Amino acid sequence: MNNLWYDLFLAIVSAILGASFGVIIPKLLKDKTESTEIYVDKQLVFSQIHIEQKQYTVNTAGYQKQNSNSTNKSQSTSGGEMFFGALVIAVLLVFGFLKYEKEISTVILCTFVFFETTFLTTAYVIVKKCYVDKSIKLILLFNILATIGVPILLYLEKNPITGLVVNKQELLHQAERNGMFSLLRDVDIFGFLLYQAIGVIIMVGFLSFTMIGLMHVLSMINLTLRKRFGKVWSWIFRKTLGFCKSVKFYIFFGSFLLVLSFLFVSGILSMLITS
Incomplete structure (x- = not known):
């Protein structure tokens, strides 16, 4: 229980610092010639902004064809070598998880909640002075829920x-x-820890995904309202577009990563597989 209160304390402190910076950043983005009257009737519509911004960006949806001849040369690895290599990676992953679990949890919690x-x-x-459509509100709400869920996932990691x-x-x-390979003496415990380590990796992927989605929404907002550093926001919009083309995809895939991380970290998946 102490771990939960400690994690909540770190989350609250990180949130307070993050909110403080969040109030300062809009002032830095504000143009000196900008009038507050601009935003009163301004509408932020997810689909409309995408259509408008795509007119100024190059469509890079083309795929590069790779020569399949080069891949055929590296197929001489035996099944035994692949198994041994996978086993070594799994042992290293579990050992690193055991050794740096506290540091990893603290970094994930403080960094993600802060940003x-x-x-x-x-x-x-x-x-706050603009009309914001349902799609943008859903993305922001999903990210709020993701922020709240971080301390819970980290608590379940320590208390499955x-x-x-x-x-x-x-x-x-x-x-x-x-030696690290002594971890293999108890296969059940090793498998349980391996699932937890994989769950932490999925959690980092989930948090990174939501951060990218939030940055995409911020780029849309700043481009529409013609804030400072337009070229930077345009670059962010292009690079993050693939992750947030559709609100349904964003929420569905984000929820999938969240549930998957929960199943791995909490020990439920390990129990279902070994039972």
């Missing part, structure tokens, strides 16, 4: 709902004394 609250606050301050009761510190000490 999410910064950009969410920035978006709110900029658009189900699965084996594992003394991670003792396992780490044994691995450091006897």
Whole structure:
């Protein structure tokens, strides 16, 4: 329970700092010649902004064809070598997870909550006098829920709902004394930890995905309202467009990553597979 309160404390501090920066950023983006009257009747419509911005960007949807001859030369690896290589990677992943779990959790929590609250606050301050359509509101709401879910996922990582009761510190000490491959002595425990490590990786992917989506929305808003650093926002819009072309895709894929991370981290998936 102490871990939960500590994580919540870090999340609250990060959120306060992020919100403070989020209030400052719109002032830096504001043009000196900008009038507040511009935003009163300004409408921010997700589909309309995409149509308008695509007129100024080059469509890079073409795919480059790769020569398949070069791939045929690297197919001499045997199944045994591939299995051994995968096993080594899995052992390294579990050992790194055991050794740096606390540091990884702290970095994920503080970094994500700080940047999410910064950009969410920035978006709110900029658009509070504008009409914002349902699609943009849904994306911002989804990111708010993602921010709230981070401490919960990290708590479940340290306190799984189900699965084996594992003394991670003792396992780490044994691995450091006897070598990393001693982790393989108990296959069930090793598999449980491997699932958790994979869950953390998926969690980072989920958080990165939501950050990219939020940056895309911010670029749309700033381009529409003609804020400063237009070239930078235009570049961000182009680079993040593939992740946020559709609100349905964004929320569906984000929810899929969130649920997948929950199943891995909480120990539920490990229990279902081993039972």
